[in-house]
Structure formats: structure tokens, C-alpha cells
Amino acid sequence: MLNRFKSIALCLTLAGLPVMALAAEEGDAESWLEKMGRALREESYEGIFTYMRGYQFDTVKVVHKFEDGKEKERLLHLNGDQREVLIDGDTVTCRHEPGADVDLEREVSLGPFTHAFNENLANYQSFYDFTLTGHDRVAGRPAIRLEITPKNNDRYGYKLWLDEATGLLLQSHLISQGHVLEVFQFSRVDIGDPVDDSHLLATLTGDVVVHQLAPNEPDTATATAQARKPDWRVAWLPNGFRQVRTTSPNRILFSDGIATFSIFVEQGKSSRLGEIVTHMGGTVVITRRLKNTAQQITVVGEVPVDTAKRVAESVEPVIY
Amino acid sequence: MTDNLKESLSAWIDGEASEIEVHRLLRQFESDASLRPSWVRYQEVRSVIRGERRLDADIHLALQDRIRAAVDVEDTFDERPATLSRPGNRYIKPAVSLAAAASLVAAVLVGVNLTNRSPEPEGVAASNPAITAPAANAIGAGPIDAQPVSTGAARVASMDQESFEPDGQQLELRELSDEQQRQLRAYLNQHDRMVRMNPNLRTVIYEAPANQ
Numbered sequence: 001m002l003n004r005f006k007s008i009a010l011c012l013t014l015a016g017l018p019v020m021a022l023a024a025e026e027g028d029a030e031s032w033l034e035k036m037g038r039a040l041r042e043e044s045y046e047g048i049f050t051y052m053r054g055y056q057f058d059t060v061k062v063v064h065k066f067e068d069g070k071e072k073e074r075l076l077h078l079n080g081d082q083r084e085v086l087i088d089g090d091t092v093t094c095r096h097e098p099g100a101d102v103d104l105e106r107e108v109s110l111g112p113f114t115h116a117f118n119e120n121l122a123n124y125q126s127f128y129d130f131t132l133t134g135h136d137r138v139a140g141r142p143a144i145r146l147e148i149t150p151k152n153n154d155r156y157g158y159k160l161w162l163d164e165a166t167g168l169l170l171q172s173h174l175i176s177q178g179h180v181l182e183v184f185q186f187s188r189v190d191i192g193d194p195v196d197d198s199h200l201l202a203t204l205t206g207d208v209v210v211h212q213l214a215p216n217e218p219d220t221a222t223a224t225a226q227a228r229k230p231d232w233r234v235a236w237l238p239n240g241f242r243q244v245r246t247t248s249p250n251r252i253l254f255s256d257g258i259a260t261f262s263i264f265v266e267q268g269k270s271s272r273l274g275e276i277v278t279h280m281g282g283t284v285v286i287t288r289r290l291k292n293t294a295q296q297i298t299v300v301g302e303v304p305v306d307t308a309k310r311v312a313e314s315v316e317p318v319i320y
Numbered sequence: 321m322t323d324n325l326k327e328s329l330s331a332w333i334d335g336e337a338s339e340i341e342v343h344r345l346l347r348q349f350e351s352d353a354s355l356r357p358s359w360v361r362y363q364e365v366r367s368v369i370r371g372e373r374r375l376d377a378d379i380h381l382a383l384q385d386r387i388r389a390a391v392d393v394e395d396t397f398d399e400r401p402a403t404l405s406r407p408g409n410r411y412i413k414p415a416v417s418l419a420a421a422a423s424l425v426a427a428v429l430v431g432v433n434l435t436n437r438s439p440e441p442e443g444v445a446a447s448n449p450a451i452t453a454p455a456a457n458a459i460g461a462g463p464i465d466a467q468p469v470s471t472g473a474a475r476v477a478s479m480d481q482e483s484f485e486p487d488g489q490q491l492e493l494r495e496l497s498d499e500q501q502r503q504l505r506a507y508l509n510q511h512d513r514m515v516r517m518n519p520n521l522r523t524v525i526y527e528a529p530a531n532q
Contacts, residue, residue, distance in 0.1 A: 055494055092513070159339070173339070180342045245514055253514040262511040273503060280493040283511075285504045298504075300511040 029130030029146050035167030036160070042066045043166050046199065047139070047189025048078070053182045053281030065195040074200050084204045093212050095204045127151055127240040127256055136161055138170040139186040148258060153177060154238045154307045155259050156282055166191050174282045176304060181282035232265050232290060232297075236314035238307050254301075261301020261308060263315060265290060272296075277305060284308040291316050 044065045051058045061076040073087040083096040133145040143161040150157050161171035168191055174182035230249035240256040253262045261284075273287045273296060286299045286308050299312040325348055328341040493501060 054492055173342070175339060178339060180339065183346070185346075251510065251514065253511070260511075260515050262507075262514055264507055264510070273500060276496070276500065276504070278491050278493045278496060278504065280508070283508065285493065285507060287504070298507045300507045 029132050029148075030125070032132070032144060032146055032162055032167060033130070036162050036169055039163070039167040040169065041071055043168050043191055044193070044195045045168060045189055045191040046193075046195060047186050047191075049184065049186045049189075051182070051184045053283065054279065056280060063195060063199045065197075065200060072200050074202070076203060082204055082208075084202055086200070086202055091212070093202075093210060095202055095208050095210045097204070098207060098209055127155065128157075128258060135164070138163075139189050141165070141170060141189070141191075143170050152239075153304065155256065155303055156181070158258070163191060174302070176282065230265070231318050232295075232315055233318045234263060234311060234315050236310055238303070238311070259302050261299060261303050261311065263311070264296075264298040264300070265315070266296040266298075273298075277309065279305060286312045288312055293317055 046061075046063045048059065048061050051060065057079075059078040061074075061078060063074045065072045070089045071087065072089075073085075075085040075087075077083040081097055081099075083094065086093045086095070127150060129147075129149045129151065131147045131149070133147050136143045136145050138161045142164040144164050146160040146162060148158040148160070157175040159173040159175065160169060162168065163170050168189070169184070170189065171185040172183075173180045230252070234252075234254075237254060238256070241254045241259075241261075242256070243252050244255045244260075245253040250265050251262060253260060275289070276285070276287045278285050282302050284299070284301060284303060284305045286305070288297055289295065290297050295317075297312055297315050299308045299315075301308060303311075325345070328345050493504060496504070
């Protein structure tokens with residue numbers, strides 16, 4: 001009996017150790033988030049991940065290299081039609097076999113976050129709770145678990161598994177009120193080894209269709225954007241969301257530091273889509289007409305549908 | 321399959337799995353290759369059962385294809401004799417097969433999702449109350465024309481008070497017409513790209529952005 005008690009006590013002690021170590025040595029959740037943002041851009045890694053968003057699931061081989069301040073990446077889809085996306089700085093090229101209906105697929109970004117985390121938006125702590133929840137193992141690597149819980153149901157929550165050595169995102173769940181909407185997971189990854197440039201070269205060759213996706217916008221467009229104000233405004237944003245990026249007066253990206261959504265306004269072209277409310281995994285797409293005009297507004301992003309609707313409803317024309 | 325696992329699976333199919341259970345399912349799949357064939361069969365059985373509930377034929381087929389593909393991959397991935405024998409894709413390269421376990425998990429995830437395309441959305445993605453909420457609501461962004469509007473008109477503004485709305489009529493993107501999908505995906509991709517942009521290079525803040 002005494003022995004049994006001892007072993008229980010021992011178990012409890014051992015179980016407690018990682019938690020104490022976690023608190024003492026590994027910093028806070030916010031610094032892990034910063035580490036993650038940096039790792040997504042600046043680490044070099046090669047691996048295979050799956051990303052399930054609603055009915056679309058992708059298994060993708062990724063090669064990522066950071067060199068001279070520039071990211072290079074190759075994403076090769078392993079399921080379905082042969083497709084490959086090559087990223088070199090701001091240039092994105094898509095290669096696919098003839099006949100593949102790439103318009104019907106969503107391009108793959110690396111998990112749900114990519115650049116969203118290095119925005120340095122102040123006070124996002126006001127809208128989420130961040131908790132380190134322990135250690136785990138993903139793709140054979142020790143991982144640290146992090147939970148991001150919204151204080152309000154107007155946005156989603158996240159569970160993240162970050163590589164302990166580098167902070168790279170190894171796995172994530174996008175959660176809405178306890179239900180998992182999206183799952184991202186590396187099944188294998190090598191991080192930090194030098195990436196051979198040949199691994200970044202296109203592997204789909206021969207009879208393939210190559211199309212360059214427009215770079216995000218040439219710099220001149222940015223300059224123009226600065227000169228031209230949009231003739232619409234958003235009257236309501238969820239608390240903490242701010243305009244963070246725009247490539248033209250017709251597209252603006254908003255973020256609270258964690259979640260993002262974009263608003264597009266098509267000018268001078270009447271909407272053929274009408275009013276649509278739809279979703280793919282945790283991403284909502286809403287179209288409607290701008291008040292008193294024929295212009296189409298589209299709200300796209302990783303926010304609950306009611307939040308997106310309220311935003312869409314609040315967009316209004318501005319007359320200067 | 322342990323009782324725990326069965327319970328989790330059942331909860332998931334009913335749209336009631338907790339985060340912990342979802343995680344356990346993922347974990348079990350990864351760690352125990354012998355479970356996969358029975359998972360797949362389980363899914364097939366469920367889909368047949370669900371078939372009584374107006375499972376669309378094309379969705380059913382898509383599900384079957386996914387299952388078949390998953391089994392094929394598994395045949396290659398798992399060297400042991402396959403429980404469900406099918407002409408597998410033997411040419412798959414080792415690098416690809418490494419991903420097979422994970423993609424099978426995803427296939428099953430999607431499978432669960434698909435089997436729940438019944439009038440009462442209950443699947444993983446569909447069970448998000450926010451997402452299955454009726455398209456008609458207080459702020460008035462209406463549904464597309466063809467879509468029956470839920471008459472539960474007055475929606476409470478506070479999301480905290482939302483409950484499951486089993487009559488939610490919101491369509492998934494792929495249920496729209498090809499042309500609509502094409503146009504909407506263009507926005508999706510643009511959004512993804514904006515998110516990906518290097519913020520140091522391209523942030524533009526207007527003087528007085530619309531705010532609050």
C-alpha cells in the first residue's frame with residue numbers, strides 16, 4: 001500500500017516537472033507567437049503538410065528558404081491534379097498540368113497564419129487569452145502547445161503546436177466554440193538544414209501550363225493607392241481590428257493581430273454575384289451590393305460569419 | 321478499436337466531439353496503422369446510413385472516391401497485407417507515402433464532413449453555430465436567391481446567445497455554381513495573398529481609414 005502511494009506520488013511529481021519547467025524557462029505565450037511569426041518567414045525548412053479546410057484538403061510538399069532578406073518557397077500538391085506553386089519574393093508562379101481546373105482550388109498558404117503574426121498590433125491581448133498548455137510531439141519533433149482563446153465569440157480560437165527548437169508552426173486547429181473547423185499539420189519536416197537551391201526549382205516540366213499570378217501589386221500601384229482614397233468606408237469593425245494593408249483603394253486587409261479579413265469593392269462594374277453568404281472551412285465569403293450603388297462588396301476572411309456580415313453591412317459609399 | 325475511440329468517433333460523426341476528442345482521433349490515426357482500414361469501413365457504413373438522409377449522390381461518390389484513394393495510398397504505405405484489397409498505386413514515391421498517414425486522416429476528416437451533408441448539418445465544419453446560422457439576420461445581408469430563407473427572422477445580435485440552428489441553410493462554397501465558385505475563389509486567393517505579403521514593404525495606411 002505504501003509502495004503504491006509512493007509510486008503515485010512519484011508519478012505526480014514527474015508529471016508536474018514539465019509544467020514547472022515550462023513556466024520557468026520558456027517565456028510567455030506572446031514571445032512564442034513572435035518566434036512563430038519569425039520562423040514562418042526566416043527559417044529554412046522542407047517537409048510535407050496536410051491542410052484541411054472544410055471539404056478541401058491538401059497534402060503539400062513544401063520547401064522554404066530565407067536568403068538575403070527574401071523568401072523562396074516551392075509548394076507541390078501531392079493530391080489531385082498536379083500543381084506546383086513557386087514563390088520568389090513577391091512573385092508567385094503556378095504550374096499545373098493541362099486541363100487542371102486551378103481556379104476551382106484555393107492556393108495553399110502555409111497554415112492559417114503566414115504573416116499575420118508579425119503585425120505588432122498593440123493590445124491584441126485585450127481580445128484573446130494566450131496560454132501555454134504543455135509539451136507534445138508533432139512530426140517527430142518536440143512541440144510546445146499554445147492556446148489562443150477569444151474573449152468574445154466574434155472571432156475564432158486557435159490551438160497551436162510550435163516547434164520547441166525554432167518556433168515553426170507544426171500543427172494548428174482553428175476552433176469555433178469548441179468545434180474544429182480547420183486542421184493544419186506537418187507530417188514530416190526538417191528545419192534549419194541548408195536548403196539546396198535545386199529543391200526550389202520547378203519539378204513539373206514538359207507539358208505544363210505556367211501562369212504568373214500577378215505579384216501582389218507593383219510598387220507604383222502602392223504609390224497610386226496612397227494618392228487615391230477609397231470612395232467607401234467601413235462604419236463598423238469588430239473591436240481590435242484595424243486596417244493593416246492595402247494594395248489599392250479597392251482592397252483592404254484588416255487584422256486584430258491574429259485573425260484577418262479583407263474587404264474588396266469592385267468599382268465601375270456592376271455585381272453579377274448578388275448576395276452570397278458562403279464558407280470554406282473557417283473562411284467566410286460574403287458578397288453584397290454597396291448601398292445605393294451597383295458596386296459589389298466582398299468580405300473574405302477567417303472570422304465567424306456573423307462578424308463578417310456585420311462588417312459587410314456597414315460598408316458605405318463616401319462622397320467627397 | 322477501443323471503446324474510448326469509438327465513443328470519440330461517434331461523437332464526431334454526431335458533431336459533438338470535443339477538442340480533446342478530435343485531437344485523440346488524430347493521434348490514434350497517426351500512431352496505429354492497424355486502425356485505418358476499420359476507420360475507412362466505419363466511414364463507408366456511416367455514409368450508407370446517412371444515405372437515408374438525402375445524401376446527394378455526387379457527394380456520396382466523392383466520399384467513396386476519397387475513401388478509395390485513401391485505401392489505395394494506404395496499401396502502398398502500409399507494407400502489411402491490406403484488409404481492403406484494391407489495385408493500389410504502387411508507384412508512389414517514398415516521400416509521398418510519408419504523407420499518406422496524414423492525408424488519410426484528412427480524408428477521413430473530410431469524409432465525416434461529407435457524410436453529414438444532411439438537412440441537419442452536424443459535421444466538423446458544419447457544426448459551427450456561427451457558420452450554420454441562417455443567412456437572414458439582423459444586419460440583413462441576405463442569402464443567395466435560390467436559397468430558402470430561414471424564417472426565424474429576428475436573430476439575436478449577441479453571438480453568445482446563439483445556439484445550434486439545425487435548420488441552417490448556409491451553403492458551402494463548393495455547392496455554388498462553377499462560375500460563382502470561380503469568382504469567389506479569386507477573392508479568396510487575393511485575400512490569402514494579401515495576408516502573405518511582406519508587411520514591411522507594403523503597408524499603406526490611409527489618413528482617415530474608416531474606423532469604428
